[in-house]
Each structure stands twice: as C-alpha cells, then as structure tokens.
Amino acid sequence: MGGPPDGSPSAGAALRVRGLVKRYAGGSRALAVDGLDLDVEPGGITALLGPNGAGKTTTVECCLGLRRPDAGRVEVLGREMPGAGEDPQHRAAVGAMLQDGGLPTSARPLRLLRHLARLHAAPRDVDELADRLGLHAAARTPVRRLSGGQRQRLALAAALVGRPRLLFLDEPTAGMDPAARLVVQDLVREVVAGGTGVLLTTHDLDEAERLATSVVIVDGGRALAAGPPQVLVARSAASLRFTAGAGMDLDPLRRALSEDVVVSEPTPGSYVVSGVVDPQVVAGVTSWCAARGVMPDALVVGRPSLEEVFLDLTGRSLR
C-alpha cells in the first residue's frame, strides 16, 4: 500500500518501507508494527495516521535507525537502514522532530541552532529561521524553561536548519497555539516545495487533509488504507450521519430501509447510514426518528471527511 508494489524500483523515493515488522521484547505478544508498507516521495508529505498505540512512533524510530526491525526493509534516500545511519553525511540529510524533543535541557535556543548549523555544509540562515518561528524572544532561555510550544518550535528549527532532504515530523503542532500552528504549516509547505520529503505523524486529521499528498491509516501496526486524502474520501460511499442517544435498536431501521444501505453506530451516539443514500433513505431515517420522538442532531448527507473515514476504519476517534 502507499506506493509501487514490492520489488519495483524505488526510483528516487525519499523513504521506502516494505513489510516492516517490529516486536518489543517484554512487550505484549502483539506486534507493534506488523508488515507495514510506506512511501515518501521527494517534495511530498505522507501522513501516518492512527490511534494511540497504532505503531507510528515505532515506525519512525525504525526509519531513523533508532530501532532495529525484526523483518522488512527500510530505505532512506535510497540507502538501506539501519546501516546507512552510520554514515554522518547520510544522517545530515535527514531531519527529525520527535515527540520527546531530544534537545539538551541546558542549551540556549540560538546558541544551539548556531552550533547545529555549523555541523552542516549548507545550513539555513539561523536568524531568519529563529525569526520565522518566533524564537528570538526566548533566545537565552534554557531549553528546560521553555514553554511546550516554544520547545516544539525550537525542535522544528533544529530539524530544518541543515536543509534535510527527508524530514520526520512527529506531531509537530501538538500543543501549539493556532498562530504558531499556521507558521509551522507554512514552513513545512515551503520546505516541501523545495523538494524535501516529509513523513508526518499527527492526530490532527484536518492538518493531514490540508497538508498531506498521501495518507496511510494504521491500526495494530497494519495499514488499513493508503492513498491521497482526496482519493480515500472519494472512495468512501456517500453517507447520512446524525447523532442521537447512544445504543438505539437499529434493527427496525434496517428493516425499513433498502438493502443497499448499511446502518451502524461506530461510536456511541453517532449513527451512519452508508451506501446508496437517496431521498427515500433520508425520509426513512427521519420518519423512523420521528416515530420514536428522537431528534437526529447534526444530520448531514454527503461524502465523509478524512476524520470520518478514519473513524469508520478504526472505530475510534483521534480527539
């Protein structure tokens, strides 16, 4: 899923993962990652989406050479991991902003960025980057005293300063205020326009829908769906959705509607009728509700959002 079939040439992919398997020693018997395929193209953003514990961080860590896969193949910028990670030149072409930040706690932001810039052959202008990310105000504050959002912005600057050709962003805008979020999204769009490939993990499905050129939805370490977000949404059947009290008996409604539709309650109190949703189906649902004195709140008919596709596939909400 998410790229050329196994065995075909990786033709310049920024990241190519095939059949990745990872099991933690001492962890539960289930695999953390269970045969995952994934591609990031240069100048493209692949969003890796999944509920908590789906295997996203483990996948990113295997791609960065921080964990050794039990099976499968990871190619970063055309070279196989974890071996390629030993080469400093190769490492310098990869940027990562991880959830734990990984920043030295006593470092001061601007000095840290200048130090990192010196490790790269053609770094970005540190002052310009710090300006864009609003880091000058906290230039001399030690990392441990930065707010969560400031630390996130510094971690992004650190990941970008070396002009990486492949960038890993693990929930980059989590905990950021809306203005900072927009700045980060603009910066990400800009580096992608310059040819960098991005693997983005996020719990913000609107962000994924806006930014990503490709999406892989994972659960239990497996890909449930992959493709451009617009295609995943278009592939889903039209649906009628409404909210009402949880746990309504749906069998009478199923009997009242045609066999071309499926009626379900993916999360308590949220009802979905999918398939051939025509005016008769809408009338059938509303008269069924009326007969029970139930008000169908937030009733909408149409294609689902990426969030609704995710919900239908995983049975879970990300928020």
Ligand SMILES: Nc1ncnc2c1ncn2[C@@H]1O[C@H](COP(=O)(O)OP(=O)(O)OP(=O)(O)O)[C@@H](O)[C@H]1O
């Ligand atoms: N160091 C570890 N030792 C044992 N099990 C682990 C370890 N790290 C992760 N796991 C388990 O592996 C599975 C995948 O975890 P992972 O952190 O990759 O998920 P995730 O999709 O990144 O979740 P989240 O959205 O919460 O960050 C989970 O069941 C988790 O409990």
